[in-house]
Amino acid sequence: MSSRKSSTEWWRGxxxxxxxxxxxxxSNNDGIGDLPGIAQKLEHVAALGADAIWISPFFKSPMKxxxxxxxxxxxxxxxxxxxxxxxxxxxxxxxxxLKVIIDQVWSHTSDQHAWFAESRRSKxxxxxxxxxxxxPKPDGTAPNNWLSYFGGPAWTWDSRRCQxxxxxxxxxxxxxxxxxSDVRAAIKDTAAFWLDMGVDGFRLDVAHGYLYTPxxxxxxxxxxxxxxxxxxxxxxxxxxxxxxHSMNVPENLDWIAELRAFVNKWPQRCLLGEVGGDDxxxxxxxxxxxxxxxxxxxxxGLVGSAMTEKDIRGTVSRVQELIGDGWMCWAISNHDFKxxxxxxxxxxxxxxxxxxxxxLGLCLRGSYCLYQGEELGLPQAELTYEELQDPxxxxxxxxxxxxxxxxxxxxxxxxAPQAGFSGAVRTWLPVSPLHxxxxxxxxxxxxxxxxxxxxxxxxxxxxxxxxxxxDFAWIDTSGPVVGFRRFCEGKSIACFFNPSDREExxxxxxVKTKTMNDQSRHGIQDGALVRLGPFGYAxxxxxxxx
Numbered sequence: 072m073s074s075r076k077s078s079t080e081w082w083r084g085x086x087x088x089x090x091x092x093x094x095x096x097x098s099n100n101d102g103i104g105d106l107p108g109i110a111q112k113l114e115h116v117a118a119l120g121a122d123a124i125w126i127s128p129f130f131k132s133p134m135k136x137x138x139x140x141x142x143x144x145x146x147x148x149x150x151x152x153x154x155x156x157x158x159x160x161x162x163x164x165x166x167x168x169l170k171v172i173i174d175q176v177w178s179h180t181s182d183q184h185a186w187f188a189e190s191r192r193s194k195x196x197x198x199x200x201x202x203x204x205x206x207p208k209p210d211g212t213a214p215n216n217w218l219s220y221f222g223g224p225a226w227t228w229d230s231r232r233c234q235x236x237x238x239x240x241x242x243x244x245x246x247x248x249x250x251x252s253d254v255r256a257a258i259k260d261t262a263a264f265w266l267d268m269g270v271d272g273f274r275l276d277v278a279h280g281y282l283y284t285p286x287x288x289x290x291x292x293x294x295x296x297x298x299x300x301x302x303x304x305x306x307x308x309x310x311x312x313x314x315x316h317s318m319n320v321p322e323n324l325d326w327i328a329e330l331r332a333f334v335n336k337w338p339q340r341c342l343l344g345e346v347g348g349d350d351x352x353x354x355x356x357x358x359x360x361x362x363x364x365x366x367x368x369x370x371x372g373l374v375g376s377a378m379t380e381k382d383i384r385g386t387v388s389r390v391q392e393l394i395g396d397g398w399m400c401w402a403i404s405n406h407d408f409k410x411x412x413x414x415x416x417x418x419x420x421x422x423x424x425x426x427x428x429x430x431l432g433l434c435l436r437g438s439y440c441l442y443q444g445e446e447l448g449l450p451q452a453e454l455t456y457e458e459l460q461d462p463x464x465x466x467x468x469x470x471x472x473x474x475x476x477x478x479x480x481x482x483x484x485x486x487a488p489q490a491g492f493s494g495a496v497r498t499w500l501p502v503s504p505l506h507x508x509x510x511x512x513x514x515x516x517x518x519x520x521x522x523x524x525x526x527x528x529x530x531x532x533x534x535x536x537x538x539x540x541x542d543f544a545w546i547d548t549s550g551p552v553v554g555f556r557r558f559c560e561g562k563s564i565a566c567f568f569n570p571s572d573r574e575e576x577x578x579x580x581x582v583k584t585k586t587m588n589d590q591s592r593h594g595i596q597d598g599a600l601v602r603l604g605p606f607g608y609a610x611x612x613x614x615x616x617x
Contacts, residue, residue: 084539085122097493120529123170203237278344302347306470359397399437413451417572427606452503569603
């Protein structure tokens, strides 16, 4: 394997920094982050060592699901700015050497989109079948048993057409009918609009949910022996079904391949897919495996877990067994799940847990998505029910409060109002008191801070081809320490992680050099053993191992 990344595959082994625009930086003091705010703070991302940014939706939207309900794919919602503001972000990012990936929500629209307004008028208008419509059962109930991610049936009655329409999320998010070639053409037209503007790729929301089984048969119940899905809270009734007809149908891959062929017309662009479902790791691998589908995809095995030894070994092993020529994009958190510092078990300091999880994710074979604030080790914000904005958190309260608590404003300055995020008296979600002392300026002034450790590690990783593009092999540590080797062109990095709240050890003889790299943390060489403290990790640079 080559030790250098191809310039045409800039995404391979890269670090993609996810920006949730409502909460990144507010430039006009209305309490909501915006595109000019992003432009102001891109130097932070570049200095961190990221290769690209992924910006969550900023398109026109009624904001029922905070931008994931799009009413116009080709315009910016005024709360975030204008198309000119986005072009400023794009140009500024490129000047700083950052690629720009934008979210595209192509499985559904807002019910305020002009397409849906026309589709619901009648059964015979020009867009009558641009969405998934179905007649009721003879007794007037929903067409089948499919459930919504947001709780309850995935069908809502429409009195204009006297039919039900499908929605995998809120009733205000009707599902597009991507079996329809006209809808596919409209989606490609949207893609071309942004590609021509100069974006470097798309993150595809719910890439596993574009198509469904024609005839809309019921989903079967999940048997006691079926593994539980990782892409949703266990309090969600959807976990009781095997979603074999409502998503991840085989023909979905044909549409992904069609999209890839279209995007390939623009050189050096990439498609990053969010791939969930009953077996998230398997599906993510399949969606990238042939090289004719997505360039890379991420799954949910680590994003929503406590990252125990079992979680890490099980998730990574499932990927490694199937990946072939595909490419994963690892993540340990995002805008949909509780922050990792608050998910890991044990009494160790939250900063140790957060740093452990981030460094582990950055060492796995693949690219990496770093969610804003994770470089600071932010814990989950604690919100009251009255402070919640997210419809999903509200429906599943109190068992699931994971989305708003990870979406609170980014803390930039410890001694500034609203931690430097905004000059507004009140922000859309409150700034967490837990986050203020962890602000960017406070951590920049502390050489031992998590932010500076992540920056130092990313600089090392960027100059270590084995960690960027190298192959992967497990190391048997004969114990709970997770060990693996990343290697290419005769050089290897032996990586060891202790995912527990107690000291663990492994035999020093299993590494080919006894010199521990200075990127290691809480590691001690003690004769025949290497000891790792709680949530510690160690690296050994080897030669001639591959």
